[in-house]
Amino acid sequence: MDDNDKRWQAAEHLALRLTEGGLQRMAARTLAVFLFTEQPSVTAGEIAERLDASTGAVSGAVKSLLSVGLIERLPVPGSRREHYRLRDDAWATLFTAQNTVIGAMLEAAESGMAATAADGPAHQRLAGMRDFYTFLLGELPALLQRWSRQRAT
């Protein structure tokens, strides 16, 4: 097994982890290509070839990665093909995207409280849930701020 094999094997392994983290399978594999390529940017066709997948599947994956802001389209004059690359702040973006879920949980807890009697046990449980997610949501901005500061060094 040469170095390239090792490299792409590690890429597929990472893709699996990303899947566990909530990304769809093909989107995860595509993101792994963006990470592991030794080129500065790649085209959809190159990704399809690398993953041995249909161009259709890759098109969908690229579209979803673009929409969450993990990759970006590069202007490449004199080429008919679109070039893409991993964005600098991809990981922080992925993290905050998952935090959208936190906001949704908070909302769900609150509408649950509105639908239950204020003195019942259900209402109290939901209040506990709300408190936790309120806390989390409050901590996140400072967390990301600490990250961008540390990153500057």
Next chain:
Amino acid sequence: MDDNDKRWQAAEHLALRLTEGGLQRMAARTLAVFLFTEQPSVTAGEIAERLDASTGAVSGAVKSLLSVGLIERLPVPGSRREHYRLRDDAWATLFTAQNTVIGAMLEAAESGMAATAADGPAHQRLAGMRDFYTFLLGELPALLQRWSRQRAT
């Protein structure tokens, strides 16, 4: 629509959000029952009836909620049925469970670095990924500590 309808509708809505957050469908619906019931504890049979699902599906869901520590089994002397209830620290538990993923991502980034040339762009991208997840993993203990302190008040 009476209050009970509203309550269980809110429960199903919350279950949907939990699904988006990564829980399996039936596990999410089951957890919603634990949240929204006005009883102090419920049995597997009651859950199945409430969700209009098979006892088999509920059995699996309860098992998985137990294994991640979201609910607990109650000792109920003189009853033939097992009683369960939501654990006090369920939400913090759910959050930290998701953080297992973070550790896996960190590992994947590191083994990726081991499989790529130290001076190539892939290696650099992976280093960026590693740095972010290292940062996150370092911040989490303090975050949860702040939560348990605030909770004490």
Next chain:
DNA sequence: CCGAAATTTCAGAAATTTCTGAAGACTCAG
């Protein structure tokens, strides 16, 4: 404008996940 090259879209196929239903195992009262 036209044609070549690439990408996007979408209907149907394939694969995977999830649920049901029934059989078997377990527990406790009598």
Next chain:
DNA sequence: CTGAGTCTTCAGAAATTTCTGAAATTTCGG
């Protein structure tokens, strides 16, 4: 020890998700 009630397991069914392949669309050089 026995039987009723409850829970667990598991094979197959159902539903959902995901992918492929081909046709339609877009883009840009000539």
